[in-house]
């Protein structure tokens with residue numbers, strides 16, 4: 001039976017989150033603010049993000065403000081006033097401001113490595129257990145028993161699967177079918193610093209899904225400063 005949980009049901013629950021990516025780290029912050037006892041289990045022995053930039057929309061920044069972590073994120077990101085979509089040869093298709101949410105009107109552009117570092121940095125010491133690759137989940141006496149490939153076992157009242165596109169949690173509890181539609185392939189983004197003080201510009205915003213076969217480029221205006229990490 002599906003039972004909708006209220007925030008007071010979360011208080012004092014022992015929650016295991018599998019995966020310390022953006023999803024897992026954000027869930028850990030939100031659930032611990034509700035009073036849960038949270039442990040995050042991450043397979044990697046060290047957190048490192050590959051890739052380029054990510055845009056944190058006004059609604060996301062508003063939520064970070066509610067959680068009291070706005071400054072930690074804003075310190076390593078760059079506010080953008082508006083966005084433009086251009087054709088592959090540079091002709092403008094559209095230009096618009098970011099949709100406002102709460103008190104926020106900017107999207108913050110952040111390097112993926114800075115984002116995960118900042119998110120994990122606001123979690124209490126000892127909450128994230130690195131080197132824990134989930135192998136299986138079993139239910140015993142109404143609790144979940146998690147077994148990791150390093151031989152460790154953990155118990156939890158509630159398990160959150162934040163272990164990415166090849167989720168073991170999803171495979172074990174729901175289905176071994178992947179989440180992707182067969183008609184689409186991954187979108188590849190790159191953010192080379194063409195004029196680093198003012199712009200992050202995508203030159204290859206190649207979307208190969210059946211719905212959008214044409215290449216487009218996106219350009220984001222960013223005020224005057226770049227994130228602390230140099231762009232790839």
Ligand SMILES: Cc1cc2nc3c(=O)[nH]c(=O)nc-3n(C[C@H](O)[C@H](O)[C@H](O)COP(=O)(O)OP(=O)(O)OC[C@H]3O[C@@H](n4cnc5c(N)ncnc54)[C@H](O)[C@@H]3O)c2cc1C
Nearest residue numbers: 019020021022023024042043051054055133134163164168
């Ligand atoms: C180059 C690039 C640019 C992007 N730009 C944007 C953007 O601008 N805006 C946007 O919204 N999205 C963007 N995305 C997509 C976004 O990065 C993903 O949606 C996001 O990373 C998903 O976060 P997640 O925490 O769910 O999963 P992941 O980031 O995949 O994290 C999953 C974590 O779980 C761990 N894990 C996996 N299996 C196990 C296991 N068995 N046991 C324990 N731990 C495990 C992994 O090691 C990993 O740390 C971009 C993606 C890429 C590649």
